[in-house]
Amino acid sequence: MKRAVFSNPWLPIMLLVPQLFIIAVFFYWPAGFAIQSSFYLQDPFGFGSTYVGLENYTDLAQSAEYKRVAWFTLLYTFAVTFFSLAIALLLAVKADNVLRGAKTYRTLLMWVYAIAPPVAGLMGVMLFDQSRGNITKLFETFGWEFRLGVDYWDTATAMIIVAVWKQVPVNFIFFLSGLQSIPRTVREAALIDNRSATGRFWDVIFPLLAPTAFFLLIINITYALFDTFGVIDTLVKAEPGNNPVTLVYKVFIDGFRGNDLGGSSAQSVVLMVLVLILTIVQFRLMERRIHYT
Amino acid sequence: MARVTLEDVRKVYPNGFEAVYPCSFTVNHGELIVLVGPSGCGKSTLLRMVAGLESITEGEMSIGDRVVNDVDPADRNIAMVFQNYALYPHMTVANNMGYGLKNRGMAKAEIEQKVNDAAKMLNLSDYLERRPSQLSGGQRQRVAMGRAIVREPDLFLFDEPLSNLDAKLRNQMRIEIRSLQRRLDTTALYVTHDQVEAMTMADRIFVMNAGRIEQIGTPSEIYHHPQSTFVASFMGAPPMNLLPARTTGNTHVELADDLALPLVSHVDYAGPVQLGIRPEDVRLKDGGDGGTPFKLDIVEELGATRLLHGQLAGHAFTVAIPHEERSFDDTLTLDLPQDALHLFDHETGRRL
Ligand SMILES: Nc1ncnc2c1ncn2[C@@H]1O[C@H](COP(=O)(O)OP(=O)(O)OP(=O)(O)O)[C@@H](O)[C@H]1O
Ligand SMILES: [Mg+2]
Numbered sequence: 001m002k003r004a005v006f007s008n009p010w011l012p013i014m015l016l017v018p019q020l021f022i023i024a025v026f027f028y029w030p031a032g033f034a035i036q037s038s039f040y041l042q043d044p045f046g047f048g049s050t051y052v053g054l055e056n057y058t059d060l061a062q063s064a065e066y067k068r069v070a071w072f073t074l075l076y077t078f079a080v081t082f083f084s085l086a087i088a089l090l091l092a093v094k095a096d097n098v099l100r101g102a103k104t105y106r107t108l109l110m111w112v113y114a115i116a117p118p119v120a121g122l123m124g125v126m127l128f129d130q131s132r133g134n135i136t137k138l139f140e141t142f143g144w145e146f147r148l149g150v151d152y153w154d155t156a157t158a159m160i161i162v163a164v165w166k167q168v169p170v171n172f173i174f175f176l177s178g179l180q181s182i183p184r185t186v187r188e189a190a191l192i193d194n195r196s197a198t199g200r201f202w203d204v205i206f207p208l209l210a211p212t213a214f215f216l217l218i219i220n221i222t223y224a225l226f227d228t229f230g231v232i233d234t235l236v237k238a239e240p241g242n243n244p245v246t247l248v249y250k251v252f253i254d255g256f257r258g259n260d261l262g263g264s265s266a267q268s269v270v271l272m273v274l275v276l277i278l279t280i281v282q283f284r285l286m287e288r289r290i291h292y293t
Numbered sequence: 294m295a296r297v298t299l300e301d302v303r304k305v306y307p308n309g310f311e312a313v314y315p316c317s318f319t320v321n322h323g324e325l326i327v328l329v330g331p332s333g334c335g336k337s338t339l340l341r342m343v344a345g346l347e348s349i350t351e352g353e354m355s356i357g358d359r360v361v362n363d364v365d366p367a368d369r370n371i372a373m374v375f376q377n378y379a380l381y382p383h384m385t386v387a388n389n390m391g392y393g394l395k396n397r398g399m400a401k402a403e404i405e406q407k408v409n410d411a412a413k414m415l416n417l418s419d420y421l422e423r424r425p426s427q428l429s430g431g432q433r434q435r436v437a438m439g440r441a442i443v444r445e446p447d448l449f450l451f452d453e454p455l456s457n458l459d460a461k462l463r464n465q466m467r468i469e470i471r472s473l474q475r476r477l478d479t480t481a482l483y484v485t486h487d488q489v490e491a492m493t494m495a496d497r498i499f500v501m502n503a504g505r506i507e508q509i510g511t512p513s514e515i516y517h518h519p520q521s522t523f524v525a526s527f528m529g530a531p532p533m534n535l536l537p538a539r540t541t542g543n544t545h546v547e548l549a550d551d552l553a554l555p556l557v558s559h560v561d562y563a564g565p566v567q568l569g570i571r572p573e574d575v576r577l578k579d580g581g582d583g584g585t586p587f588k589l590d591i592v593e594e595l596g597a598t599r600l601l602h603g604q605l606a607g608h609a610f611t612v613a614i615p616h617e618e619r620s621f622d623d624t625l626t627l628d629l630p631q632d633a634l635h636l637f638d639h640e641t642g643r644r645l
Binding site: 183185186188189190191192193194195196199203204207208210 | 346379383
């Protein structure tokens with residue numbers, strides 16, 4: 001690595017200040033505040049707070065409701081990650097067969113990525129709409145009375161489908177460029193060595209795609225855990241009732257609907273720890289990951 | 294017995310470009326054929342059609358007694374060595390070599406045996422557990438060779454396998470590949486644009502130009518009896534001198550009005566021709582009668598030989614002479630031996 005030497009010791013500090021300021025104001029300060037308030041019981045009407053020690057955490061550990069949400073989050077994260085990656089990989093492999101060397105089409109496909117995310121959420125709500133939704137109507141013809149926001153698993157299905165739908169283009173682009181960067185001659189060597197296309201995929205193509213896949217795995221887990229807040233919010237319309245929610249959404253509900261700031265702070269601290277673990281895992285594995293060059 | 298037979302095989306790429314015009318030839322068992330020609334002339338295309346990596350637009354190709362037009366590359370029992378080696382980056386050297394065997398359902402112990410044998414032959418035994426990224430260019434090249442050898446194929450296909458190596462290693466590998474191919478008694482097609490490789494390795498050379506095979510012949514035939522000006526100037530370094538001249542329908546060729554050279558045999562044709570003379574066939578005349586005047590411009594020192602560049606009958610001309618201590622005058626007299634003169638049609642460039 002190149003070592004830059006600054007003659008003036010203040011210059012690097014000055015250059016770092018804006019970034020450090022942003023991190024401090026938007027991350028460390030609220031995080032510290034959350035940790036602090038997780039040890040207090042807030043008065044629902046805002047008339048002060050009492051120190052309760054770890055009570056918020058023990059409550060959380062004993063709450064059947066919290067466990068249920070945690071399980072659902074796990075299931076949800078797994079489903080969204082798995083389907084986003086699997087569908088994107090399948091599409092990328094198919095597209096790659098057609099697009100070998102055709103860079104123009106690849107750029108065209110990029111547009112989907114640029115357009116899809118914001119529009120997808122809204123379209124999901126419309127498509128799954130109880131009375132007008134096209135997908136609801138489609139399910140109806142199969143005899144499935146789909147009731148978004150009423151039936152627990154129907155809502156869960158819609159949440160998963162919309163979240164996957166939003167994420168597939170991103171994964172697709174990454175997988176496609178990963179596939180297209182595999183040297184043609186390596187594929188050809190495999191063509192001579194192995195007659196089975198499936199065998200070639202799992203023995204040669206997929207291992208060469210593994211660094212991309214691993215990177216996307218982490219990105220997708222993070223996405224499913226945290227970034228799907230908007231999708232869930234639009235689909236359950238801030239009325240959780242009997243609807244499935246994830247841990248992140250529960251923080252919001254308990255804190256801002258239930259006015260239980262202490263409990264919701266404890267929940268966000270748990271999530272922070274989760275992110276920390278995920279980050280450590282990512283860096284550890286990234287370091288060890290083999291660079292095939 | 295692996296003979297390779299092509300009958301009117303032609304390649305047109307989907308964009309309509311005709312990369313290989315219909316061509317027919319037979320490669321005999323155990324022969325090493327070198328395909329040589331300038332960049333873009335269709336050498337790789339032809340080789341890749343034999344490998345099955347490129348479809349055959351028209352014609353029939355057989356390896357052994359089997360027509361392989363529609364046979365999968367993996368089923369043709371061939372092995373290919375690529376210019377950039379195309380090793381599997383995520384596999385160890387041993388797995389790189391054994392992958393093809395594994396897919397044929399060979400037993401583990403047998404694969405290991407074969408890989409070890411090949412590794413020993415190629416001095417790779419110490420590197421079997423390494424990945425390609427941990428090897429030098431020369432070692433990677435050997436792994437690629439090993440991967441080809443273990444398959445015990447009917448046919449080796451090489452696409453410029455040595456062009457990424459330095460000159461010394463290239464010379465060494467050239468000899469090794471040649472002796473391996475002999476020892477294994479395996480037919481081989483070898484693509485290169487290096488004429489030294491072509492001359493030294495080939496049983497027969499196929500000279501290609503713009504999608505056509507210009508000439509097929511042994512290295513000596515190609516060198517001494519080029520069938521066209523293209524072959525004449527492509528093979529040999531420095532290239533053959535080509536001068537405009539004219540024949541008069543008898544046993545002489547005229548370079549200028551006052552400069553006629555005697556030919557070995559009578560030529561019926563009278564008219565403009567191209568006269569070819571290899572620089573190394575020319576002798577310097579020490580005196581005496583006759584000879585052809587040559588105006589010297591520059592001398593290039595190559596160590597073993599010396600190149601004299603200058604003008605002969607007003608045209609650029611090069612002479613190669615063995616190295617010897619000597620200073621040169623501006624004007625020299627050359628001896629152009631009768632049997633060193635090649636005549637070509639002035640329009641088509643075909644040999645007369
Ligand atoms: N997929 C393709 N589509 C269209 N034209 C192609 C394609 N592949 C190759 N060509 C053209 O076919 C011609 C022959 O290509 P080929 O790769 O066989 O050349 P080559 O003799 O191997 O050259 P080099 O010595 O540079 O490797 C070239 O003019 C090339 O541009
Ligand atoms: Mg080529």
